[in-house]
Amino acid sequence: MAYKAFDLTGKTVLITGGNSGIGLGMAEALAQAGACICIWGTNEEKNRSALERIRKINQKSISLHCDVGDEQEVEQRFAETVAALGPVHACFANAGVSGRSEVKSFADMTTAEWKRVTRVNLDGAFYTLRAAARHMVEGGHGGSLVGTASLAAISGPPRAEHYAATKGGLISMMRALAVEFARNRVRANSILPGWIETAMTEKALNWDKFRDRVLPRVPMRRWGRPEDFGAIAVYLVSDASGYHTGDTFLIDGGYSLF
Numbered sequence: 001m002a003y004k005a006f007d008l009t010g011k012t013v014l015i016t017g018g019n020s021g022i023g024l025g026m027a028e029a030l031a032q033a034g035a036c037i038c039i040w041g042t043n044e045e046k047n048r049s050a051l052e053r054i055r056k057i058n059q060k061s062i063s064l065h066c067d068v069g070d071e072q073e074v075e076q077r078f079a080e081t082v083a084a085l086g087p088v089h090a091c092f093a094n095a096g097v098s099g100r101s102e103v104k105s106f107a108d109m110t111t112a113e114w115k116r117v118t119r120v121n122l123d124g125a126f127y128t129l130r131a132a133a134r135h136m137v138e139g140g141h142g143g144s145l146v147g148t149a150s151l152a153a154i155s156g157p158p159r160a161e162h163y164a165a166t167k168g169g170l171i172s173m174m175r176a177l178a179v180e181f182a183r184n185r186v187r188a189n190s191i192l193p194g195w196i197e198t199a200m201t202e203k204a205l206n207w208d209k210f211r212d213r214v215l216p217r218v219p220m221r222r223w224g225r226p227e228d229f230g231a232i233a234v235y236l237v238s239d240a241s242g243y244h245t246g247d248t249f250l251i252d253g254g255y256s257l258f
Contacts, residue, residue, distance in 0.1 A: 005240035009034035012085045013237055014078075016068050016128055017095030019046035021198030022148060022229050024053070026092060029230025030237060031057035038081045038088075040066035040095065060085070068095045068124030078131040090144040090237040091132035093125040093170070098200050099160040106161050114162045121166035125173065133181055142185025146236050147174045149192045151252055167192075171248055178246030187245040189236055194252020196224035219254035 013030050017023040019041035027037050031054050038061065039054070041047045047063040054061045062084055066077040082088060097120045103109055129145055136143040152160060153167035170190065177188035195214065197205060204210050205223055215221070232249055235241050250256060 011089040013090045015092040016040045019050040023094040025226025026233035033234045037061040039063040069119040074127040092146045094148040099163045117162040137184045145188040190248040194255045
């Protein structure tokens with residue numbers, strides 16, 4: 001018999017950037033555990049493709065176009081999510097963009113490039129989490145807030161200071177949310193991925209020089225995969241994590257240890 005606390009039947013989960021990569025890996029696992037999923041993404045083709053996969057598991061799931069860096073659109077889409085699926089029990093602030101490879105030095109980074117990354121990764125997370133926290137508190141049902149950070153938050157990547165700042169800031173935001181809203185039965189935790197095979201990392205992971213230098217430093221001797229994040233997603237939405245808040249879950253195959 002399966003452990004009943006992991007049964008997510010009756011729960012609704014919102015995942016920004018859930019149409020590919022880690023977000024989709026989490027979405028599929030959550031649906032398999034019984035949750036109804038709402039995917040937010042800006043690429044309509046990816047949204048449709050992801051929803052087809054999710055609906056093979058849970059027919060009630062939906063996808064919506066949402067640019068999380070647009071404050072008004074986030075508020076509108078959150079209202080539409082609730083109208084379509086009912087109360088949101090968990091929200092994953094997972095949408096993100098990476099720094100551009102043409103940035104050769106922090107000293108030469110443009111303000112436009114800085115704001116391009118912070119607009120989505122930090123401002124977008126703020127708009128999303130604010131809407132979700134308000135909803136969970138006002139609804140009185142509590143819930144789980146989850147932010148997808150990055151190893152960049154603790155590893156100091158050169159020429160990606162803007163990306164690192166957003167991910168470090170997200171971790172700090174989640175810790176503060178955990179303290180502020182614990183009395184409202186709202187939990188807040190972060191997930192910190194290492195080197196994972198996604199569209200965002202495809203170029204780096206397939207570059208011979210990078211692969212030959214970095215992969216040997218991963219104790220598990222492989223890159224992570226989106227499905228490696230399914231179990232932690234289910235745990236954080238489930239009743240099994242009812243007393244677990246303010247934490248950062250490092251999932252990197254042991255890379256940061258070696």
